[in-house]
Amino acid sequence: MSAVAGHVPQVTGRPVPGIEKEVLEQLRAAFGPKLSDVKIVRPQLLEVSIDRKDLVPLCTYLKNTLGFEHLSCITAVDWKDRFEVVYHVENYYNGCMVQVTARIPYDDPKIVSLTGLWNAANYHEREAWDLMGITFEGHPNLERILLPTDFKFHPLRKNFAQEVDRQYITRRKLRGGT
Amino acid sequence: MPEFWINMGPQHPMTHGLWNMKVKVDGETITDAKPEIGYLHRGYEKIMEVREFQKNVVLTDRLCYVSSITWSHAYCLAVEKMMGIETPERGQWIRVISLELQRIASHLMWLASYGPDLGLLTGLLWCLRERELFLDLIQLMSGARMNQNFPRVGGVRNDLPENFGAMCRRSIEHFLEKVDNEYPKIFHESKVFRMRTEGVGRISAADAINWGVTGPNLRACGVNVDLRRLDPYETYEEIDFEPQVWHDGGAGDSYARFVVRYNELKESCGIILQAFEKMPKTGPYRVKSPRRAEGEGYAKTEDSRGEALFYVIGDGDDRPYRVKIRSPVFCTMAATPMLLRGNKLADVVAILGSVDVCVGEMDK
Secondary structure, eight states, X not given: OXXXXXXXXXXXXXXXXXXXXXXXXXXXXXXXXXXXXXXXXXXXXXXXXXXXXXXXXXXXXXXXXXXXXXEEEEEEEEOSSEEEEEEXXXXXXXXXXXXXXXXXXXXXXXXXOOTTTOTTHHHHHHHHHHHHOOEEETOTTOOXXXXXXXXXXXXXXXXXXXXXXXXXXXXXXXXXXX | OOOEEEEEOSSOTTSSSSOXXXXXXETTEEEEEEEEOOTTOOOHHHHGGGSOTTTHHHHHHTTOTXXXXXXXXXXXXXXXXXXXXXXXXXXXXXXXXXXXXXXXXXXXXXXXXXXXXXXXXXXXXXXXXXXXXXXXHHHHHHSOSSSOOOEETTEESSOOOTTHHHHHXXXXXXXXXXXXXXXXXXXXXXXXXXXXXXXXXXXXXXXXXXXXOOXXXXXXXXXXXXXXXXXXXXXXXXXXXXXXXXXXXXXXXXXXXXXXXXXXXXXXXXXXXXXXXXXXXXXXXXXOOOSOOEEEEEEEEEOSSSEEEEEEXXXXXXXXXXXXXXXXXXHHHHHHHXXXXXXXXXXXXXXXXXXXXXXXXXXX
């Protein structure tokens, strides 16, 4: 890959065919057994899972060596027995997207912040803290961003009930029944 | 001089919606800025968890009322990837046409609001006049001027009306004539407009990428990234178009952002005309989608304002287990302090107007 060779690659705006296999090989060579659930979903999209303690080395490698300069999105998922934080990292030089999933135990919702690598992580991590209650260690300003500062809950968690379970109006209900 | 904070918002003509830009000024110079958002937070990601896949299209329409079709299309695409279904070819072409019509309408709405920001009321009137042409086309196609609810999981709601191609051609011909000959007189050739926009709100390409700025704002920095090219979806691969990138000097200022969006108007017209030539004349436009789905799907599209990303997880139920919306404006908002620092207080409007803020999608 040209990013490894040292010279600055040009953004051509077009995808490089087969790039996901190349990235996968490089990740396997660098991290090997630390990666789990590795799969190529479709061209240009690669999925890997990793323990939360190896997240920063992996992301540093992705950004500085492989040229994944764009952090697209950070998603926090509540699986009831564990949390997952999903990072979508994109390479503008070849159009490859890597989806990195980090598992977090439910009783200890902490993960290291990536604001040192990508400034874009700043708002995404604040949002994940606000709505899902995951603490990002090392974040410069971990405050609520969308909800009021005195809000007590993290509403995207599954144990935060919604008013109604399902939004159905059945025909019987329309006719006045229960 | 002592520095102090000024609130620009939540009610301010500059904000185009409900959000607050706190700027710290030293005399007339901005030394720091802090956006405060969340006034319009409606809890989309939570609401979508209790509604069925197909019903959520109505919700995603309302993420950004100026650009409804592009948002519900991004959601449908993500759900389709999760379910493993694909839209029939004619459906994909109809989607491309509707997306580009919506992009033109959205960019014209932006240009219309950017005019009065700079005291250019003629811009407002002219752009809204031309936007009406495209809203009429969208209404003809989908039945509604706004919040169209047009894309469906697995295709689009209805086929194009009869003779729609000819009507589009007529409107576009009229529009291009205005864009080529009339608009430049009040925008590009206006000395006042250029003085207000050139050289203000500059951001470098490296900073823009690092802060997650996408879309026209990033292309104005000279980075050739257009997801319609870089990660083609629908039938954009078969269309010959040129992503609009600012190549000259002075990249990343308000004027560059204006020119990139302005040129995208013309480019989108070209895409629509090509689509009518290349699309199959008949055929199915929608496939039946399964009611329940398991797995995860993700799609990113080139929205009018940047990279829109939907990440949908299903757990085998008829509702999504988790939906994540990545709003381009939300990420651009993180970079606005960089745009503002060092500029004059009077230029705040000229800078923030040019990044095209839509509060609905920003606050979700």
